[in-house]
Amino acid sequence: MRVEVWSDIVCPWCYLGKRRLEKALAGFEHAGDVEVEWRSFQLDPSFPKGLGQPVYEALARKTGATAAQVRGMTEHVKALAAEEGLAYDFDRSVMANTFDAHRLTHLAKTHGIGAEMHERLMRANLVEGEVVDDAETLVRLGAEVGVPAGEARRVLAGDAYSREVMEDVNQARALGATGVPFFVLDRTYGISGAQPVEAFLGALRTAREHAATRAG
Amino acid sequence: MRESTPAAAWPYAVAEEPVAAAPGLVTLGSEDAPACSGEGCPL
Numbered sequence: 106m107r108v109e110v111w112s113d114i115v116c117p118w119c120y121l122g123k124r125r126l127e128k129a130l131a132g133f134e135h136a137g138d139v140e141v142e143w144r145s146f147q148l149d150p151s152f153p154k155g156l157g158q159p160v161y162e163a164l165a166r167k168t169g170a171t172a173a174q175v176r177g178m179t180e181h182v183k184a185l186a187a188e189e190g191l192a193y194d195f196d197r198s199v200m201a202n203t204f205d206a207h208r209l210t211h212l213a214k215t216h217g218i219g220a221e222m223h224e225r226l227m228r229a230n231l232v233e234g235e236v237v238d239d240a241e242t243l244v245r246l247g248a249e250v251g252v253p254a255g256e257a258r259r260v261l262a263g264d265a266y267s268r269e270v271m272e273d274v275n276q277a278r279a280l281g282a283t284g285v286p287f288f289v290l291d292r293t294y295g296i297s298g299a300q301p302v303e304a305f306l307g308a309l310r311t312a313r314e315h316a317a318t319r320a321g
Numbered sequence: 322m323r324e325s326t327p328a329a330a331w332p333y334a335v336a337e338e339p340v341a342a343a344p345g346l347v348t349l350g351s352e353d354a355p356a357c358s359g360e361g362c363p364l
Contacts, residue, residue, distance in 0.1 A: 301354075
């Protein structure tokens with residue numbers, strides 16, 4: 106079974122959905138037959154690279170809310186994430202253009218560590234307050250999971266894997282995704298959002314039964 | 322567990338470009354599970 110997941114690195118529901126899918130896989134009888142592929146998606150391709158705007162500041166500016174109100178807005182997603190072991194720190198999170206981070210993930214895929222790169226980038230942005238559109242930050246994060254620093258620098262200095270990122274984005278839209286996280290199972294079933302673990306487990310079993318029926 | 326989707330939005334936006342449609346998928350799960358879009362993320 107092939108599970109493709111479209112998500113953006115700055116997306117709090119995407120990281121939460123990722124954990125819940127992983128918990129579902131841990132309880133899935135046929136997890137050994139499942140291949141998960143993380144696909145690129147940009148929530149805001151037009152966000153200026155290197156702006157370094159703190160998330161709370163951006164939220165306050167957009168909504169006109171006070172600092173206290175902005176903190177209150179994020180308590181729900183923070184609490185849900187904490188239940189899954191994710192310590193979101195929006196006090197430190199910085200908004201970023203994620204295009205280069207996604208290109209780095211595609212480079213990591215060629216080394217067989219795309220999943221590790223995607224996990225490291227999400228943690229860096231949502232938990233650790235790293236600036237994930239800074240080239241040297243991306244090089245360092247890549248090196249932590251095994252992407253050679255020299256290769257990462259060359260990719261980030263050029264436009265390698267830009268086409269791959271855009272293809273992922275276009276594929277999501279072609280498949281009818283209206284948001285992320287977006288999960289596609291065997292190009293047959295689609296499940297959207299940070300669903301409960303039970304919903305992911307049910308989807309895995311449904312896709313498995315469908316594949317078994319077709320094979321029989 | 323059902324998630325609510327409050328009106329507060331993450332400050333993102335994305336430009337829409339036309340893409341060719343792929344064969345339809347069978348939708349599973351809850352329709353109101355929280356997800357981020359070009360309009361933002363429900364918080």
